[in-house]
Amino acid sequence: MLDVALYSKALSAPISLFKHEDREQSIRDLSKESAMFMWFQLLFDTLLDSKQTEDSKNQMLTICEEQYKDNEVQLKKITEFRDQYSADTAIKWYTRDCFLYRMLNKALRAQNIDFIFNYRFFIIDLYNTLLKLHSSPSAVKAVNVYRGQMMSVEELQKLLNNVGGFISINTFLSTTIDCGVASEFSGTGAGRPLFESIVFDIEVTEDSATIKPFAEVQNFSHMKDENEVLFSVGTVLKIESVEQATDAVWYVRLISSSKGNEELQ
Numbered sequence: 001m002l003d004v005a006l007y008s009k010a011l012s013a014p015i016s017l018f019k020h021e022d023r024e025q026s027i028r029d030l031s032k033e034s035a036m037f038m039w040f041q042l043l044f045d046t047l048l049d050s051k052q053t054e055d056s057k058n059q060m061l062t063i064c065e066e067q068y069k070d071n072e073v074q075l076k077k078i079t080e081f082r083d084q085y086s087a088d089t090a091i092k093w094y095t096r097d098c099f100l101y102r103m104l105n106k107a108l109r110a111q112n113i114d115f116i117f118n119y120r121f122f123i124i125d126l127y128n129t130l131l132k133l134h135s136s137p138s139a140v141k142a143v144n145v146y147r148g149q150m151m152s153v154e155e156l157q158k159l160l161n162n163v164g165g166f167i168s169i170n171t172f173l174s175t176t177i178d179c180g181v182a183s184e185f186s187g188t189g190a191g192r193p194l195f196e197s198i199v200f201d202i203e204v205t206e207d208s209a210t211i212k213p214f215a216e217v218q219n220f221s222h223m224k225d226e227n228e229v230l231f232s233v234g235t236v237l238k239i240e241s242v243e244q245a246t247d248a249v250w251y252v253r254l255i256s257s258s259k260g261n262e263e264l265q
Contacts, residue, residue: 037168040111040113040170041234043113044116044233047113047116047120047123047124048123048127048128050120050124052121052124052125056120056121057082057085059118059121060118060119060120060121060122061078061081061082063103064078064099064100064103065078067103074098074099077098078099081093081100087125087128087129088129090122090125090126091126091129091217091221092220092221093122094122094126094230095217095221095228095230100122103119104119104122104123104172105171105172107119108170108172108233109170109171111170123233126172127213127232127233129220130172130214130217130230130232131213131232133213133215133216133220134213134215135213139215140215140216141204141206142204142205143177143203143214143216143229144177144202144203144204145175145176145177145229146175146177146178146181146182146183146199146200146201146202147173147174147176147182147199147202148182148183148184148185148187148197148198148200149185149186149197149198149200150186150187150190150191150195150196150197150198151195151196151198151250152196153193153194153196156196156198156242156250159242159252162239163239163240163241163242164239165238166236166237166238166239167237167238167239167254168234168235168236169231169232169233169235169236169237170233171233172230172231172232173230173231173235174229174230175200175202175228175229175230175231176227176229177227179199179201181227182199182200183199183249186198186249188248188249189247189248189249196250197248197249197250198249198250198251198252199245199249199250199252200252200254201251201252201254202237202254202255202256203255203256204255204256205256212232212233212235212236213232214229214230214235215229216228216229217229217230235256237254237255237256238254238255239253239254241253
């Protein structure tokens with residue numbers, strides 16, 4: 001059974017191409033912004049080398065408690081996290097409808113390294129869990145997944161104008177192997193005239209040689225039946241095509257390849 005509230009919330013986060021004036025974005029255009037990409041990646045990699053301490057955990061939770069000081073439901077979840085969390089439950093917490101997903105992704109989309117640093121305790125655990133799963137001999141190396149969401153008309157036009165270019169995922173991106181699920185949550189035209197419904201078709205090939213991990217996480221997720229594949233921050237994808245599949249839904253094909261990573265070095 002799908003957790004509709006969480007999935008809808010996840011898809012409400014805008015996926016947009018990078019502009020200097022954007023305050024928040026979850027995907028950025030790398031064709032002219034590779035220097036910015038490399039700068040952020042360097043900072044993010046440095047963050048991943050930070051030591052895990054009880055102080056970093058408490059710093060994160062104190063910020064969350066302040067944000068949700070008037071929300072008893074989320075405060076109880078923060079207390080639960082403080083008392084019960086362990087590194088091997090990072091994916092379960094990330095896929096849960098709670099304070100952590102919301103606060104972490106707000107920081108990542110804003111691309112503010114100071115904000116992101118506040119969540120280093122959890123980011124390190126989540127990234128390392130993905131890396132461990134991705135490095136497993138039984139892990140999938142090639143996969144076709146989907147993500148449905150609404151996108152502003154302006155953001156869609158940027159995608160149309162940048163076919164053949166590269167984009168970078170700036171969050172831990174949730175996808176599904178079930179195209180029907182993605183189509184359902186694309187909105188099927190419900191957001192018009194301000195928003196268009198988009199289904200992203202993301203292909204990762206075996207020759208990708210991607211430096212960023214991804215993994216099937218349904219066995220570790222809070223939502224067991226989503227057939228979810230989670231991608232790490234910094235995954236590079238090429239825009240292969242942008243087409244109107246039906247009157248109500250646009251179809252955007254993205255592919256991960258070694259060429260994309262090489263061109264950004």
